[in-house]
Amino acid sequence: MILYAQTTELNDLHSHRRYLNSEESERLKLFRSTEAAHDFLAARMLTRLFHARWLSCNPDEIRITAREHCKPELILPEGLRTRDLPCFSISHSAGWIAIAIHRELPIGVDIELSTTCSRELLDTMRQIYTPTEAALVATEHDDEGRRRRFLTLWRAKEAVMKATGLGFALPPISFTVLDVDGKMNSTVDASGRVWRLECVALTSECEAACAWEHRASSE
Template identity: 35%
Template sequence: MLWLSSADNTAPALPAAWLIATQAQPANLPERSTLRRSLARKVLARQFGLAEDAVEIGHEPAGRPLIVAPHGSGLHLSLATRAGLVAIALAHLPVGVDVEQVALASEPPLAVLHPDERSWFESLPAPARPLAFAQLWSAKEAYVKALGTGFARAPESFTVQLDGSERFTVRDDQDGRHASGFIRLTKNGGHETMAAAFVMLD
């Protein structure tokens, strides 16, 4: 698993995720979509050795992005944008990536957590909670993106466990699935702390 930080970087092997800090401040969902798709086209063009206009990104009915051109790459794509930071994941298997801002001032919505996650979260000292929630939530969102459901799948219906500062595991009793993923801290263009998560499904 490779973490890259520039759209000009190519991955020597997959899976890989690009975390690209920008100065952009998208004001709404369409602007966020435009930002992440334009950077994804640039990343894919570099990765495939093509011109950007030879790359086309579409989406499945549920919203998961897919590589329309070049046709037949066989690769899976996931995209995320938050507070000017764009995440792009590329893999040979279904993949999900997400980024979340560490919100120091807000109270996290604990009702959307699995009971095991909530118990763990409430056991943490208060100063550790904003970062922990951002990491946990980015991992949960990356997982449902990899499933292709998004949060049509209830976030409290599966459990994420953070395993140190770089890994997490998912226990999904509903699907009988266990998965492991990667987490990372980075900065966006405004230098705020962001939590990123990547997961690939067998």
């Protein structure tokens, strides 16, 4: 399941600051743009509200870790630690937020929506994409086509990286999201495990990639 929203649709967003722990508050200060900080706050709000309803508790009882480049985790008071919690993943970009949830399997989601198509982008591809993936981006005939292809591949890569729990500790160039025919694969081998991968259009403006551990019993 993927929950998603535009940050402009969320009411009382800034009042949610009172629920942030010290780690989250410090992370919020690190964002260079107001929009990015707004997205971060909205994602934390939606995550807290979902889990508070799941656990039948107050949002201020839930602490969410906020270490940069690390998968966010819930830290619950002792009385709630025996509850079964779903696995979740958060993504936010350009005024959109998404939370992917699975009852039992590790999951990752990414909705990266913006980048510029420049020489720096092409240089970046050589560091994060396999030769086949980079070549696929380069086959596009214009900047917009290359930008879209770049983002489609990157969302898929980051969804898998998040699902593994390793994030950027797993080099994106160490695995491919393409099959032998150069098309987006429905299963990906990464970090010694197999992951299901789906690319979905949440709205006409917001596309996402979602990855979760592949187990025969979960299909």
